[in-house]
Amino acid sequence: MDLYDDAFLYDLVHGPIAGAEIVSFLLDYCKVYGSPVLELASGTGSILLPIAEAGIEIRGIDLSENMLQACRRKAAERGIRAKVTKGDIRDFSLGHRYPLIIIIGNSFQHLNSLPEISAFFESVKRHLEPDGRLLIEVFNPYIPLLNREMGIRYVVGEFDGHILTEDVNYDQATQVTNLNWHFLHRTSGRERSLSFSMRQFFPQEFDELISLHGFEIEDKFGDFDRSPFVSGSPAQLVVAKVRNN
Template sequence: MMSAARRSKSYYEPARWYDLRDFSQLGDVPFFLEMASKCGPDVLECASGTGRIAIPLAQAGYHVVGLDRDEAMLRRCREKWRAAQAQARGTLRIVKADMTDFRLRRRFDLAFVAFNTFLTLARLEDREKMIRCVRRHLKPQGRLIIDVFQPSLPALASDQPERLDFEIEDPQTGCMVRRYSRARRDMSTQQLEMTFEYRWIDPEGQRHSEATTFPMCVIFPIEMRMLLEYNGFEVERVLGSHDGSPFEKNSPLMIVIARRSNRSVRRSA
């Protein structure tokens, strides 16, 4: 049968398949629950998506605002929250907004951006805008956590050919859906052009695909520290894993925990 291909309207990943993946091996939900217990009850998640982390936080008793700009992700989050909120001990407010430019009439003990989403801010000015916007919404001594992968120079030396990432079953159709990824790298700008493509065969035998392409930046440890310190934060700790392991040269992740500083923010040139 002929194939049907289309571009996804989602910025990052199609919402209808995002929650079908098994994220339990990441360990990030227990990590952010622990961090919230140390920081305070008011929590902001930037790029909260379908509520994978925001909803467990609200269920555990925290007062959470989750913001995202992808309407399909937000719609899925609202559906999940309606089903969960009766048993929740906290609250969740779901906001459609860009994490580089939002205005909320409250301040938070903890703000975070998880699962590499900070890296989708490919332009330096957008990364600075996001950090400064979050800073304005934090209480004195409030924390910001940025959770990204640690770049590997050998892996960044050439383009990533297409590879199969995983396969999942679509419960609505019973079809097996496979996600493939590929990346084009430009180290002169420290940017990647990522493509995620979902492919499946429907019950009539027709092949389908849905792809989304988006930019990602590459940030090295010293750059991350400077980015935060120039924009009103003091880095307290850097972890290499959600299990609390210290950051080392071979750590898979770079989880930066920064405290809102009282120093004046550097002015842009």
């Protein structure tokens, strides 16, 4: 089963609502550039909902109907009107331009090929205001993870009575990591497995891809605490704008 077919297990690992540091970072940019904000791959609303709760007009698109339903359900529980629709980040048309477009939670890494990446940036350009900003977060590749022996399960942790293990297969030719997550319920003994893939973007390659697609990097952080990006940073968090030729 695909990871995004099970919103419950997804939220079990990632948390139903994003951490305060992430939300604070994003709200700062929302306040500077204004609204409405567009979140791509908005998932179950872990980022969209706290931003909406802060009074920011925000719209989300996601390819998974299961994720969208979970987002709407959480919004109703919190008394929020969530504007989310089904859409593909590789090719979307919303009939509106936005001062701020965000794609957080490493969702950009599900674009596994160069044509998909190019299509994404073209879609973003069509929807970004002339002086707007794009915020992208991806992992900083962790070499020990990529070098794990194929088929060996590693323990990730325990989440609400579910023991999570994972096995990883990294393809050096495509730079795509294929992951399987296995959730073992401690009480019932039932196990469910979810699969997903993530392309790895090495730092200089990531910067160059952004530049080649007509964007200029304004800031690059290593985490949501605004620490500078260095070799040991957990994330590559880029703030970019369309380059004026």
